[in-house]
Amino acid sequence: MIKPSIHPESTAQHRRGLMFVFAAGVLWSTVGLGIRLIGDASVWQILFYRSISLTLLLYIVIRWRTGQDPFGLVWRAGLAGSIAALSLVFAYSGAIFSMQTTSVANAMLLFATAPFMAAVLGWIVLRERVRGATWVAVLIAIGGIAVMVSDQTGAGTVLGSFAALGSALGFACFTVALRAGRSVEMLPAVFLSGLFALVIMGSICLFTGDGFILSRYDGGIALGMGVFQVGAGLVLFTLGSRSLPAAELALLSLAEVVLGPVWVWLFLGETVGLNTLIGGGILLAAIVGNALSGIRRKPPPIITP
Secondary structure, eight states: OOEEEOOHHHHHHHHHHHHHHHHHHHHHTTHHHHHHHOOSOOHHHHHHHHHHHHHHHHHHHHHHHHSSOHHHHHHHHHHHHHHHHHHHHHHHHHHHHHHHHSOHHHHHHHHTTHHHHHHHHHHHHSOOOOOHHHHHHHHHHHHHHHHHHTTOOSHHHHHHHHHHHHHHHHHHHHHHHHHHTTOOOOHHHHHHHHHHHHHHHHHHHHHHTOOSOOOHHHHHHHHHIIIIIIIHHHHHHHHHHTTSOHHHHHHHTHHHHHHHHHHHHHHHOOOOOHHHHHHHHHHHHHHHHHHHHTOOOOOOOEEEO
């Protein structure tokens, strides 16, 4: 008699994927706390030092995983890889600036609009079909954003919200550029973004007069963020995402959004306004609804005699 059975190795891979992607979200969620703990460093200095450690880590990881020269992989990525890398630099800059000028909760929630922006960009640029449920979620998310920014009157806070949306747009462009280049490997593009950031942020530091001198405290946090917050998170996400469907990835990514404000509240006492909570709740509902609507029937089980 032939009976359906679930292959144990497939189940184990799925569980590992869940743990890796969730752990990546936890690591990414600490970015707001890291930015708040930094004292005097500018956006450009933080990015410059964070990119040093991020680039070194990814060079080692890519070399270990592929056995190939990361610079060669970057070269083969071509124009699409360069656009993806530059989009990440834009996203990094907007993210750090936004968290320096608005609440971490507000910034994190606005970052979460990136998948919706990627869906719309994919539809415009690549002619990818967008599900009806996703269009509804996009409209709901826009409503949530409107509620979040409706009571922001300070110039810095409003600018921070726009920077957070700009960061989300950068991540969306990164996603679409990878698709356009037919690439499923994000690490070489992130490695290239680190190289770009070193050149761009280093030039800005020189031009603005910020220089490269940081306190040991600020420099240590910035370098640590490159290794433990961004780099390790990317490695775990890359390893885990291969065994998970997109809908589960979207739900697990909420760990970053939800935990980010929790860390700054626990350690620094930072609270959020009522409109941020209401609008953020609407936005999270749109993300969860879109993810759940995207869950399809599981693939048929492996048939064994």
